[in-house]
Amino acid sequence: MAKITKLQHSEWSSRFAFILAATGSAVGLGNIWKFPYIAGENGGGAFVLVYLLCVAIIGIPIMIAETMLGRRGRQSPINTMSTLADEAKAHKNWHYVGWMGIIAGFLILSYYSVIAGWVLSYIFKAFMGSFSGGNVETIGALFTELMASPLQQIVWHTVFLGATLLIVARGVQGGLEKSVRFLMPTLFVLLILLVGYAMTTGYYQQGFDFLFKPDFNQINSDVILVAMGHAFFTLGLGMGAIMVYGSYLPKNISIAKTTLIVAGADTIIALLAGLAIFPLVFANGLETVAGPGLIFQTLPLAFGNMMGGWLFGLLFFILLFFAALSSSISLIEPAIAFLIENKNINRTKACIITGLMIWVLGVIVALSFNVWSDVSLFGKGIFDLVDYLTVNLMLPIGGLCIAIFAGWIMKAKDSEHELEMEKPQFYQLWKVLISYVAPFALIIVLLKGIGVIG
Numbered sequence: 001m002a003k004i005t006k007l008q009h010s011e012w013s014s015r016f017a018f019i020l021a022a023t024g025s026a027v028g029l030g031n032i033w034k035f036p037y038i039a040g041e042n043g044g045g046a047f048v049l050v051y052l053l054c055v056a057i058i059g060i061p062i063m064i065a066e067t068m069l070g071r072r073g074r075q076s077p078i079n080t081m082s083t084l085a086d087e088a089k090a091h092k093n094w095h096y097v098g099w100m101g102i103i104a105g106f107l108i109l110s111y112y113s114v115i116a117g118w119v120l121s122y123i124f125k126a127f128m129g130s131f132s133g134g135n136v137e138t139i140g141a142l143f144t145e146l147m148a149s150p151l152q153q154i155v156w157h158t159v160f161l162g163a164t165l166l167i168v169a170r171g172v173q174g175g176l177e178k179s180v181r182f183l184m185p186t187l188f189v190l191l192i193l194l195v196g197y198a199m200t201t202g203y204y205q206q207g208f209d210f211l212f213k214p215d216f217n218q219i220n221s222d223v224i225l226v227a228m229g230h231a232f233f234t235l236g237l238g239m240g241a242i243m244v245y246g247s248y249l250p251k252n253i254s255i256a257k258t259t260l261i262v263a264g265a266d267t268i269i270a271l272l273a274g275l276a277i278f279p280l281v282f283a284n285g286l287e288t289v290a291g292p293g294l295i296f297q298t299l300p301l302a303f304g305n306m307m308g309g310w311l312f313g314l315l316f317f318i319l320l321f322f323a324a325l326s327s328s329i330s331l332i333e334p335a336i337a338f339l340i341e342n343k344n345i346n347r348t349k350a351c352i353i354t355g356l357m358i359w360v361l362g363v364i365v366a367l368s369f370n371v372w373s374d375v376s377l378f379g380k381g382i383f384d385l386v387d388y389l390t391v392n393l394m395l396p397i398g399g400l401c402i403a404i405f406a407g408w409i410m411k412a413k414d415s416e417h418e419l420e421m422e423k424p425q426f427y428q429l430w431k432v433l434i435s436y437v438a439p440f441a442l443i444i445v446l447l448k449g450i451g452v453i454g
């Protein structure tokens, strides 16, 4: 009991509330903005196939493990990891996993907020009717103009980060549960509608084939590294976000079942986004390798030329904004929970401190799209570098540590008790995946990714 009273906030009101929050964390810009553009850059079907495998074999077992560690530790990731290391009589250093997660969360949120700022600016454009009757040139110009303006990007980034912090300052549960409950189903319906529109372009089959007919020659170590990183990113793993959410999870809830639901919903949303976007790419003679601007250069074409497009476009970007918001909250919550627990700072103050740091980082990212677009380190621009470091390296390394801890350090009787799976075979399967398959795959891919093995 003593541990539970240490918690700063109550538990989720129900299993459903946790599913909503975890889905809110998983579904975000990663599904709708990032998945299509990195699929486009990495050979379409080849990437999609590897990504789906990574979600199934590595992502889901690690999501179960991370949630489980959180629920057992019941504190911020840093303290959870040291408590659990104590319990297993392992070295205190495990708490560095929590630290790395907090740093990764900061870095990711710094660019996440800038891209979410683009979404905000597109809500505004949609409302003003800027997409109406648009063609590749006019829609492309809208995006180019936004990219060229540091001021606009910084203002929208500030608005988005401010909104995130306002919600986090009030405690994660209340508002979040309500908004996600309404939001996800509506976003889903809108995506179906967009896929329907994509079918009218005459290029649906081509888009479908691009995503689902893999060209196996395209699979190489870079594609695998990016796909694995994205599996972590899209499920929100490897940095303690889902660990914190797990710490608010009541004891009697099946972690494995809820994880499958969340991962399933997340994957479906991403695939729908791909199916909505690629037919438009081919129909309009655009490039699949357009990069981060891809959705902003394609979807407005659909909204500008479909019946009811003004309303649907407006709704779509508003929903995407909320989806981004419910994700960004989970990126910052581990840091907030830590500051409250260890530094005796109240929620509001913790939000102001972390917010300021992330804001500055975000400004640097925003400038990297214009004023500092020539700055490069290790052959990458600032945005690409931050993205690569966090998503392709820090998250998989965090995931590797979580897998090793859950599979090898924590006592099997504890994890079995904590997971309480319906059948012993399910537990055995998870145990093999988390102890052998995930660590092995992660080590190989990471070594290849950083060029240690060829």
Ligand code: TRP
Binding pocket: 025, 026, 027, 028, 029, 030, 031, 108, 232, 233, 234, 235, 236, 237, 238, 239, 241, 327, 328, 330, 331, 395
């Ligand atoms: N999953 C979110 C998305 O796809 C982003 C996100 C939220 C995230 N929490 C995270 C990514 C934790 C990495 C780690 O948009």
